[in-house]
Each structure stands twice: as structure tokens, then as C-alpha cells.
Amino acid sequence: MSKRGNQSSFLRTIIIISTFGGLLFGYDTGVINGALPSMSKAFGLNSVTQGLIASSLLFGAALGAVFVGQLSDHYGRRKNILYLAVLFFIATMGCTLAPNVTVMIVFRFLLGLAVGGASVTVPTYLAEMSPAERRGQMVTQNELMIVGGQLLAFIFNAILGNTMADNIHVWRYMLAIASLPAVFLFIGMIRVPESPRWLVSKGRNDEALRILRQIREENRAKLEFNEIKAALAEESKMEKATFKDLSVPWIRRIVFIGIGVGVVSQVTGVNSIMYYGTEILRDAGFETSAALIGNTANGAISVLATLVGIWLLDKVGRRSMMLTGLTGTTLVLLLIGIFSFVLKGSASLPYIMLALTVTFLAFMQGAIGPVLWVTLSEIFPLRLRGLGMGISVFCLWVTNFCIGLIFPILLDKIGLSATFFSFAIIGFVAIAFIKKYLPETKGRTLEELEHYFRTYDNRDIQNDLNTIEAAGK
Incomplete structure (x- = not known):
């Protein structure tokens, strides 16, 4: 070889x-x-x-x-x-x-x-x-x-x-x-081996170059080594944002959007299905053994939809993918609430419920999941990325925790139908949030986005970005 x-x-x-x-x-x-x-x-x-x-x-x-x-x-x-x-x-x-x-x-x-x-x-x-x-x-x-x-x-x-x-x-x-x-x-x-970038950050340059030569061609290894050193030197001069910077309106607004995107991805109720899918199918009427088998369909569609979502990322706008995903998941949540109420006790309900959870995950993993992390990495300017990503990811996990904690309680106290009607209502709020606040980041530079947040209040985001782009030309 x-x-x-x-x-x-x-x-x-x-x-x-x-x-x-x-x-x-x-x-x-x-x-x-x-x-x-x-x-x-x-x-x-x-x-x-x-x-x-x-x-x-x-x-x-x-x-x-x-x-x-x-x-x-x-x-x-x-x-x-x-x-x-x-x-x-x-x-x-x-x-x-x-x-x-x-x-x-x-x-x-x-x-x-x-x-x-x-x-x-x-x-x-x-x-x-x-x-x-x-x-x-x-x-x-x-x-x-x-x-x-x-x-x-x-x-x-x-x-x-x-x-x-x-x-x-x-x-x-x-x-x-x-x-x-x-x-x-x-x-x-x-x-x-260790990450060459981390080694350079610690002054272990010889070791970093040796590792780069193991995973890159010789010329590429030297070029990348010099790029890493230059990037780290530039970052060392950059003043990173702190919590004090949240007093600045445009920074506060962009962090607010980052938190919102993280929370929206979880309030769809996706993890109520990923963590309690078997319980949902049992509540709908399946025996435990059948519910365990049926739940594998949820896992299979998640893998397939993630593959499709990754393929779509570079072809479709982030904002439009997120809105499509949220619209699909919200409508499915509404249908789950309706069918679990109208067909309660029916022999067909478990199969309808399984079909709906699979459809839900197709929208979630194919449109919302892949966009989430890409969007969070793109909306924050470099100096704000550490603070913004940290706060957004923390809020994402806390929301996930809250849903994981209250879902079985809701299922026990108010039932399957009312629980999913509640998620559907939250879903409509999530759609309104994304439509109003999230800019399209595909094909936009970090500088364009930063200029938007510095200059504009909450107007029609897409028109504002088009205006910026036209002015640049």
C-alpha cells in the first residue's frame, strides 16, 4: 500500500x-x-x-x-x-x-x-x-x-x-x-494520536508536525501546520466575549436566537419518543414485546432520515429546512393527539401510532436534527462562538432534561392525547419563533450576519439580508 x-x-x-x-x-x-x-x-x-x-x-x-x-x-x-x-x-x-x-x-x-x-x-x-x-x-x-x-x-x-x-x-x-x-x-x-491543533496550542510543535505527516501528504502537512500556528496566533490576540457583553443589544439578540434554536429542537418532543417510545406504544395498545419490536422502526427511520438530512444540508436553506421540519413534526403531534383520543381502545390505534411516530422522526431527524448544530456554528461571530455555543447547548440539554422528567408524569396524569396536544401547541409557537427571528445562514458570511445583528432590529429577516447582499454587489 x-x-x-x-x-x-x-x-x-x-x-x-x-x-x-x-x-x-x-x-x-x-x-x-x-x-x-x-x-x-x-x-x-x-x-x-x-x-x-x-x-x-x-x-x-x-x-x-x-x-x-x-x-x-x-x-x-x-x-x-x-x-x-x-x-x-x-x-x-x-x-x-x-x-x-x-x-x-x-x-x-x-x-x-x-x-x-x-x-x-x-x-x-x-x-x-x-x-x-x-x-x-x-x-x-x-x-x-x-x-x-x-x-x-x-x-x-x-x-x-x-x-x-x-x-x-x-x-x-x-x-x-x-x-x-x-x-x-x-x-x-x-x-x-492527539489533535495536532491542541499540541500546537501547548507549544508541542514537533509532535504536532509528526502527527500531521501520519495523516496528510508531506506538503499538505507542512502547509496545515503553518495555518494552525497562524490561526492560533490570531485567536490569541482576539478578545473573547464574556457574560458582560450580554449588555450589548446585538450580542444579546444573537444569543437569544441561539438559545431559541436549541430549545426549539427539543420542545418538538422528539426525546419523549426516543426515551419513552416503548411506553407510548404500550399506552396505545401494543403488548410490551410487540412495542419493543415496533420501536426498532423509530430507530431505523432516524438513521435513514439523518442520511437524507446530511445530503440536503448543502442544497436547501437552513431556515427553510427548520421550518419544514417543525411544520411536519407539529402536524404529526396534532394527529397523534387526535387519533389517540378518537380511536382510544381501537385495535388499529397501535399501528396508526407507530406510523405517526415514524413519520415524526422522519421530519425531525431529516430536517431539524442536521440543521441544529450547523446553524448554531454559523450564527455566532468568532469572538462570540465560545460564549454563545456554551449557553445555547446548556439550554438545549436543560430543555431535554425537563421534557424527559415531565413526560411520563403528563402521560400518567393527563393521558396520551392531551400530552401530545400540549406538544403540538408548543410546536406552533416554535414555528412562529423560527419564522420571526432566525435568519437564513446558508451562503452568508459571518461578517454579513454580524452586520445584520449590529444594524437591524427585528424586521423581516430575509428581506434585510437580501438588501445587505445587494448592497455588497
């Missing part, structure tokens, strides 16, 4: 190994979907304790994304992922062997710290290891691994739930499977 072939093969190995962090993210967030029915019997759970067990991971993820992810700036991306692999393993085994609800919640919280840390560190590592022209493609592979991990969780849940239906502790086997990719991630990360 040629040297260039060896470099490409090594880079592919790095990507596969590191994205096991995304696989763990997906599996650990999805496995609770099928584990809850048998766990409820073992622990005698009510709607409140179900919500606490499911959402404790999400609260941990909110803190992990903000604090654990930042440790990679100090210890390095590779070492941080190694530590996260250890935390994934310990927390997974703690959940698997938990003797009671309290211990389960504690270890689910620790698992959330690992999930949140991985959600920040793995994409950063991938972006810094990838060639510029392939960066988007390689980073989005982590998104595929996340939904792939959720699909694997649903498949294993269905297999174990049907072959061990009489075993009250079947949920322990479902949770334990996540320990295997954690071990693989740890062993794999020992064999891969």
Missing part, C-alpha cells in the same frame, strides 16, 4: 474509533426506552421515578457538555476521550448492578456527564483531525453513530425483551451491553 493509502487508512481508523463516543452517546440515551417496562416492575417505579431515572442522565449531560467538555482544552482531546471511556464503563456497570432507585439515579447522572462530555469533545477531535475539505462529512459521521447507537439499543431491547420476557431483570442485560463499546473506545484511543 502507498504512503498516501496508509495515511487515509490511519485517518479512517481514527474516525471509526473516536466516533464510538457517539455510539455510546446514542446507546445510553436510547436504551432506557426498552429498559423502563421491566425496570418499573423490578423497582416498583411510578411516573415520577420513571422520569427521574430517564432525565438524570440528561441533567448530567447538560453539566458534562459545559464543564467536562472543556477539560479537553487542558488535558487534550484524546486524553479526555480516554477518561470519558472509563467514566462510560464505570457508570454503565453502576447502572447495571444498581440495587435501588437512588443508586440508579446517581449512576445515570454520572453516565450523563460522560454523554455530555462526549457530545462536545468527539466532534471537536474529529474536526481537528479532518482535512478541511472533508471536515463536514467526517464530523457528521458522529451524528450517524449517535442515531446508529440508538437503533442498536432498540434492536437489543427488542431481542432481549422477547427472548427473556419472563426475567424481571432483563433490563440489566440491556444496560450492560453499553460496557462493550466503552472498552473498545478506551483500547482504541490508546492507539490513536
Whole structure:
């Protein structure tokens, strides 16, 4: 094999190994979907304790994304992922062997710290290891691994739930499977190098250049090494935004939009389906074994829709994709509310419900999911990106936590129909927010967007941006 072939093969190995962090993210967030029915019997759970067990991971993820992810700036991306692999393993085994609800919640919280840390560190590592022209493609592979991990969780849940239906502790086997990719991630990360960009930031230039030569051609390695040094020198001169800057109206407005985009992506109720899909199908009339099998369709459509969404990203505007996705999910939520009320007790309801949740996830993962992270990365000017992304992602996870906590309580107290009518109402509010406040970022420079936010109040966003573009010509 040629040297260039060896470099490409090594880079592919790095990507596969590191994205096991995304696989763990997906599996650990999805496995609770099928584990809850048998766990409820073992622990005698009510709607409140179900919500606490499911959402404790999400609260941990909110803190992990903000604090654990930042440790990679100090210890390095590779070492941080190694530590996260250890935390994934310990927390997974703690959940698997938990003797009671309290211990389960504690270890689910620790698992959330690992999930949140991985959600920040793995994409950063991938972006810094990838060639510029392939960066988007390689980073989005982590998104595929996340939904792939959720699909694997649903498949294993269905297999174990049907072959061990009489075993009250079947949920322990479902949770334990996540320990295997954690071990693989740890062993794999020992064999891969540190991010060259992080090494240059720490003054370890010789080591950074040596690693670049392992994954790039010689001339490309030297060119990229010099570009990294120049970029870091420029960043060191740049004054980063702080919380004090939120007193500036245009900065406050753009952070408000970032928070809104993050919250909107979660208030669709997507994670009520990803975390409680089995419970929803059971409530609609499926037996537990059938609900576990049916729920695998939700995982499969998530993977397929994510592939379609990634393909559409460079062809369709971000704002129009987000509005299409929100319109689709909101209408489906409305239909779920209507059918679960009109056809309650009907033999056809479970199948209609499954078709609707699959349709919902097609809109969500195909139009909203892929746009979310791209939009957040594009709306913030460079000096504001650290502060803006940090606040937005934290609010995203907190919203996710709140939905994970209250959904089973709503399902128990007001029923399936009223719960989804509530999500539909929120969906209409989300559509209005995106239509009014979110600018189209596709094909716009950061400077154009910053000029818009500095200069204009809340008018018709698309017309204003067209005016800016016309003036530039």
C-alpha cells in the first residue's frame, strides 16, 4: 500500500474509533426506552421515578457538555476521550448492578456527564483531525453513530425483551451491553494520536508536525501546520466575549436566537419518543414485546432520515429546512393527539401510532436534527462562538432534561392525547419563533450576519439580508 493509502487508512481508523463516543452517546440515551417496562416492575417505579431515572442522565449531560467538555482544552482531546471511556464503563456497570432507585439515579447522572462530555469533545477531535475539505462529512459521521447507537439499543431491547420476557431483570442485560463499546473506545484511543491543533496550542510543535505527516501528504502537512500556528496566533490576540457583553443589544439578540434554536429542537418532543417510545406504544395498545419490536422502526427511520438530512444540508436553506421540519413534526403531534383520543381502545390505534411516530422522526431527524448544530456554528461571530455555543447547548440539554422528567408524569396524569396536544401547541409557537427571528445562514458570511445583528432590529429577516447582499454587489 502507498504512503498516501496508509495515511487515509490511519485517518479512517481514527474516525471509526473516536466516533464510538457517539455510539455510546446514542446507546445510553436510547436504551432506557426498552429498559423502563421491566425496570418499573423490578423497582416498583411510578411516573415520577420513571422520569427521574430517564432525565438524570440528561441533567448530567447538560453539566458534562459545559464543564467536562472543556477539560479537553487542558488535558487534550484524546486524553479526555480516554477518561470519558472509563467514566462510560464505570457508570454503565453502576447502572447495571444498581440495587435501588437512588443508586440508579446517581449512576445515570454520572453516565450523563460522560454523554455530555462526549457530545462536545468527539466532534471537536474529529474536526481537528479532518482535512478541511472533508471536515463536514467526517464530523457528521458522529451524528450517524449517535442515531446508529440508538437503533442498536432498540434492536437489543427488542431481542432481549422477547427472548427473556419472563426475567424481571432483563433490563440489566440491556444496560450492560453499553460496557462493550466503552472498552473498545478506551483500547482504541490508546492507539490513536492527539489533535495536532491542541499540541500546537501547548507549544508541542514537533509532535504536532509528526502527527500531521501520519495523516496528510508531506506538503499538505507542512502547509496545515503553518495555518494552525497562524490561526492560533490570531485567536490569541482576539478578545473573547464574556457574560458582560450580554449588555450589548446585538450580542444579546444573537444569543437569544441561539438559545431559541436549541430549545426549539427539543420542545418538538422528539426525546419523549426516543426515551419513552416503548411506553407510548404500550399506552396505545401494543403488548410490551410487540412495542419493543415496533420501536426498532423509530430507530431505523432516524438513521435513514439523518442520511437524507446530511445530503440536503448543502442544497436547501437552513431556515427553510427548520421550518419544514417543525411544520411536519407539529402536524404529526396534532394527529397523534387526535387519533389517540378518537380511536382510544381501537385495535388499529397501535399501528396508526407507530406510523405517526415514524413519520415524526422522519421530519425531525431529516430536517431539524442536521440543521441544529450547523446553524448554531454559523450564527455566532468568532469572538462570540465560545460564549454563545456554551449557553445555547446548556439550554438545549436543560430543555431535554425537563421534557424527559415531565413526560411520563403528563402521560400518567393527563393521558396520551392531551400530552401530545400540549406538544403540538408548543410546536406552533416554535414555528412562529423560527419564522420571526432566525435568519437564513446558508451562503452568508459571518461578517454579513454580524452586520445584520449590529444594524437591524427585528424586521423581516430575509428581506434585510437580501438588501445587505445587494448592497455588497
